[in-house]
Amino acid sequence: MAILAIAGNTFRENIRDRILYNLILFAIIMIFSAVALGQLTLGHEDKIIVDLGLSSISIFGMLIAVFIGISLVYKELERRTVYSLLAKPIHRYEFILGKYLGLLCTLFVNVTIMTLGLVLTLASRGGGEFGSYLRLMPAVYLIFLSLALTTALALLFSTFSTPALSAVFTLFFWVAGHFNRDLLDFGRLTESASFRWLCNVLYYLLPNISNFNSIDGRNIIQSAAYHQSVDPAAVMWISVYALLYCAVLLLLSIAIFSRRDFK
Amino acid sequence: MAIIEIENLTKDFHVEFWKMRPVRALDSLNLRVESGEVFGFLGPNGAGKTTTLKILMNLLRPTSGSARILGHPVSSVSMRTHIGYLPENPYFYDYLTAEELLLYVGRLFGIHRLELKRKVAALLENVGLADSRKLQLRKFSKGMIQRIGIAQAIINDPEVVFLDEPMSGLDPIGRRDVREVISSLKNRGVTVFFSSHILPDVEMLCDRVAIVNKGRLQEAGALDDILKVKIEGYETVLAHFDEAIAGELKKLCDEAIIMGDRLHLRTVTSSQAETALSYALAHGAKLISVNPIRASLEEYFFQEIGAHKN
Numbered sequence: 001m002a003i004l005a006i007a008g009n010t011f012r013e014n015i016r017d018r019i020l021y022n023l024i025l026f027a028i029i030m031i032f033s034a035v036a037l038g039q040l041t042l043g044h045e046d047k048i049i050v051d052l053g054l055s056s057i058s059i060f061g062m063l064i065a066v067f068i069g070i071s072l073v074y075k076e077l078e079r080r081t082v083y084s085l086l087a088k089p090i091h092r093y094e095f096i097l098g099k100y101l102g103l104l105c106t107l108f109v110n111v112t113i114m115t116l117g118l119v120l121t122l123a124s125r126g127g128g129e130f131g132s133y134l135r136l137m138p139a140v141y142l143i144f145l146s147l148a149l150t151t152a153l154a155l156l157f158s159t160f161s162t163p164a165l166s167a168v169f170t171l172f173f174w175v176a177g178h179f180n181r182d183l184l185d186f187g188r189l190t191e192s193a194s195f196r197w198l199c200n201v202l203y204y205l206l207p208n209i210s211n212f213n214s215i216d217g218r219n220i221i222q223s224a225a226y227h228q229s230v231d232p233a234a235v236m237w238i239s240v241y242a243l244l245y246c247a248v249l250l251l252l253s254i255a256i257f258s259r260r261d262f263k
Numbered sequence: 264m265a266i267i268e269i270e271n272l273t274k275d276f277h278v279e280f281w282k283m284r285p286v287r288a289l290d291s292l293n294l295r296v297e298s299g300e301v302f303g304f305l306g307p308n309g310a311g312k313t314t315t316l317k318i319l320m321n322l323l324r325p326t327s328g329s330a331r332i333l334g335h336p337v338s339s340v341s342m343r344t345h346i347g348y349l350p351e352n353p354y355f356y357d358y359l360t361a362e363e364l365l366l367y368v369g370r371l372f373g374i375h376r377l378e379l380k381r382k383v384a385a386l387l388e389n390v391g392l393a394d395s396r397k398l399q400l401r402k403f404s405k406g407m408i409q410r411i412g413i414a415q416a417i418i419n420d421p422e423v424v425f426l427d428e429p430m431s432g433l434d435p436i437g438r439r440d441v442r443e444v445i446s447s448l449k450n451r452g453v454t455v456f457f458s459s460h461i462l463p464d465v466e467m468l469c470d471r472v473a474i475v476n477k478g479r480l481q482e483a484g485a486l487d488d489i490l491k492v493k494i495e496g497y498e499t500v501l502a503h504f505d506e507a508i509a510g511e512l513k514k515l516c517d518e519a520i521i522m523g524d525r526l527h528l529r530t531v532t533s534s535q536a537e538t539a540l541s542y543a544l545a546h547g548a549k550l551i552s553v554n555p556i557r558a559s560l561e562e563y564f565f566q567e568i569g570a571h572k573n
Contacts, residue, residue, distance in 0.1 A: 007371040011354070016358040079354045084415065087320040087348035087425075088371045089340050262322040263278070 002090040003098040010102025014068055015109075023067075024110055027060035028117045033151070035121060046122060050225040053118035054139050058221075061111055061147045064172065068106065069154025069165035072099045083262060091215065093254045100155055100250060107147050115140050132227075138235060139224040145242040146212035150174055152249035176202075177209030193253045207245055211238050264334075266423050266454045267296035267319070271328035274314050276386035283523055288314045291328065292479040296423075296456055296471075301449050303469035303486075305564065311478040312458040316427045319456075331424060344372060347416035351427040351458075353408060357377055357401035361392050361411050364400060366419060372419045390562045391440065406437035413444055417453075424448060430464050442468060452481040462564060474564070489563070497536040499528040500551040501543050508546045515539040525551065560568075 014020055022225065034052035073096075076082040119133050153173050157166035177181075180203055187199025206209055213220055215234045223230055272292040272316035289311045306312050310422075317323040319330055321337045321437055335342035337560045355364050362383060369379040378393070387393045390410040395403070409429065416424055429445075430438045437519065438461065445468055448455050459465050465472060466486065473483035504526050513519040516539050518529035528550075530536040536553065543552065 001373055009359075009367050012363075013356065013358055031334065080350060080352075081354060081356055083317075083320070083322060083350040083353070084348060084353060084412070085349075085371075086322060087343060087346070089343040089373075090371055091340055178336065187525050208486060261324060 002088075002094045006085075006090070007105065010013035010072065010099050011105045014103065015108040017068070020064065020106070020110070023060050023228065025112060027056045027114050030060070030160050031114070031117045033120055036123070037163060045125065047225040049121055049125075050118070050136065051221055054136065054143065054221045054224060056113060057114045057118070057140065058136050058143045058146070060114065061107060061143060062150055065107060065147045065150040066154050066167055066170050066174070067104070068103055069151045070158045070163045070170060072103060073158040074157060074163050074166070076152025077262070086262070092258045096155070096159070096250065096254050100152065100253075102154075103151050104148060107144065107151065111140060111144050111147070135227055136224050138230040139220045142212045142220050142235070142238065145239060146209050149209065149212075149242055149246055149249075150206055152246040152253075156249050156253045156256075157200060159253045159260070171213070173207060174209060177207040178213070178262055180206055180208045180210050207260040208241070211241060264298050265295045266298050266300075266333060267294065267302075267456060269294040269315070269319075269328070270330070272315065272318060272325050272330055273327045274311075274318060275326045287327075288478050289318075291479055292475070292478070294473055294480065294483060297453060298454055299449070299452050300470045300490075301445060301455045301468050302457070303465040303472035304456060304462075304475070305462070305465060305472055306458075306475040306481075309477075312475060313427055314478075315475075316348075316425055319425060329528045344419060345422045347419065347421035347424040349409075349412045349416045349424075349426045352431070353412040355400050355408070355411065355415070358399060360397050360399055361387060361403075361407075361414075362396040364411060365414060366413045369418050382418060383443075388420060390444065405432050406434065407442075409433060409437065409441065410549070413441065419449070421453065423454040423456065426455065428459060429457055430459055430461045438464060443565055447500060450563045493513060494555045496529055496531045496556045497533060497553060498556050499530070499536055499540055499543075499553045501526045501528070501548045501552045502551055503547060503549040504543065506544060508548055511546075512543060513541055515542065529556070 031049075031053045034049040034056075034190070035045075037052065039045065046128055070075055073082075076085070082095075086092065115136065118136065120132065150170065154166060154170045157169045161169070182202045183199050183206075187196040187203070191197055215223070215238075218228065220230065222228075269292055272289055273287070274289040275287050277285045289355055292311070292315060304315070314323060319332060319337055320456060324427075330337045333342055333345055356367075359367065365383040365386060366379060369383060374382065384393075387396050390413060392407060392410055392414070395407065400408065400411065409432075413426070413429065416426070426445075429441050433441065440465055445455055445457070449468075469486055471483070471485050471488065474481040474489075500524055501512075508520065509526055510519060512526070512528060516528045516530050516535065520527045528536070528539055540550065540553070547567050
């Protein structure tokens with residue numbers, strides 16, 4: 001009950017924040033501008049629109065996840081709203097889970113709005129039944145999963161550091177997570193056993209965000225653009241991975257936050 | 264029954280990372296607050312008042328010692344259903360309206376929706392914010408924030424309320440409003456524990472006080488007991504006197520001043536006052552009042568804390 005109340009309030013806080021609208025507006029403009037770009041590539045307009053549209057959803061979703069995620073806990077500490085909140089009959093884990101759930105709801109609504117923008121752009125060009133837009137869904141779903149993971153990362157950092165540092169940490173992990181597979185390849189190439197060991201440890205430790213972008217070596221956004229089918233089993237395994245990784249990040253956040261002194 | 268029990272509470276802060284020796288903010292504090300009391304917690308800035316309150320609210324963990332509220336350890340979450348807390352210089356979510364904040368807090372206490380609506384309306388009326396219920400808190404004045412802060416602290420009908428500097432930064436009307444809220448809580452049998460700098464308010468409200476300085480308890484007890492030892496003399500006020508009586512009384516007292524139709528006599532001892540009074544009454548004067556002259560809490564505060572500082 002307390003988790004839902006905190007999540008509801010976090011959602012309301014985000015919805016009343018102007019930054020959010022700026023970011024969504026920007027994303028929608030990007031999606032629409034894909035139409036103009038599509039004109040340059042005769043016969044491939046829809047593919048370009050889908051490609052640019054989904055990339056915009058991914059990038060702006062990430063910006064929302066990072067910038068709102070890092071300030072989630074910090075704002076409560078800086079403005080001391082956390083004092084009166086934690087004096088209420090709530091556990092600290094409820095606070096962390098409520099905050100996370102609230103931001104997840106915000107992201108869900110944003111991704112939905114941006115996806116609708118993309119679908120409307122495609123529909124406005126005529127052709128294509130409603131069913132054909134469903135091909136976007138696996139890509140949108142995986143983008144959302146990667147955002148959920150990014151949010152959990154941002155939340156973890158915000159439990160012990162300042163927003164600026166949290167942003168740097170989160171972006172570092174986000175970028176490193178995209179090149180995770182290269183790290184493994186890099187380890188294989190090297191002759192030093194200890195370096196190979198380090199590469200392997202980092203590969204398993206860092207979030208494997210590249211997993212969310214490509215399935216069986218095919219880029220998920222490209223698959224959507226070129227009407228290629230996506231293996232449901234692979235999507236399921238990525239979902240399980242995201243769930244476990246987020247759970248570990250949230251447990252860490254709770255462990256740190258539960259031990260904190262509020263000076 | 265003791266509502267709040269604090270035993271040997273000590274809190275050290277590591278201010279700077281490279282400094283090995285911590286700063287001691289609280290040093291073996293012992294306190295007991297009984298049911299239904301209004302308890303004043305006094306001390307200068309940095310005395311350890313807010314640290315104590317934060318330990319009681321489980322926002323800080325003590326270095327050693329323990330504290331219990333309503334018989335439960337301060338870490339108990341269920342105990343917090345029965346307490347209220349107003350932090351120092353409170354700040355609430357400024358994107359919420361007054362009504363939304365109280366509804367949110369009420370939900371955290373698990374108050375049923377219908378009951379909550381009724382309660383929020385009554386509370387807003389109670390703290391004089393009914394007209395501003397749809398106003399976002401970012402547009403609230405400091406006094407209004409303090410009032411919504413008190414409202415959120417008592418929404419659960421607590422058995423004990425903790426108020427950290429509830430009068431600080433308020434104008435006289437705001438202070439009077441807060442005093443009235445505290446008085447009404449006391450009348451309802453609620454135990455109130457509040458820290459303050461504003462001593463006249465403490466004198467008006469508190470049954471007992473504790474004075475802390477540099478993390479140590481200086482004194483605790485009924486206000487009268489703490490101040491009784493500080494009686495500096497007696498003031499007797501008389502009417503219906505003539506010049507001759509006034510002249511004679513001046514010899515018996517340390518000081519005699521005529522103000523309008525009143526004669527104010529000051530004596531150091533009570534026996535001096537008795538002698539002067541019986542002489543005056545025997546010669547036809549009328550007694551208006553006899554009062555002990557004692558240090559105000561403020562003077563006491565300056566003397567005690569000043570002495571410790573030196």
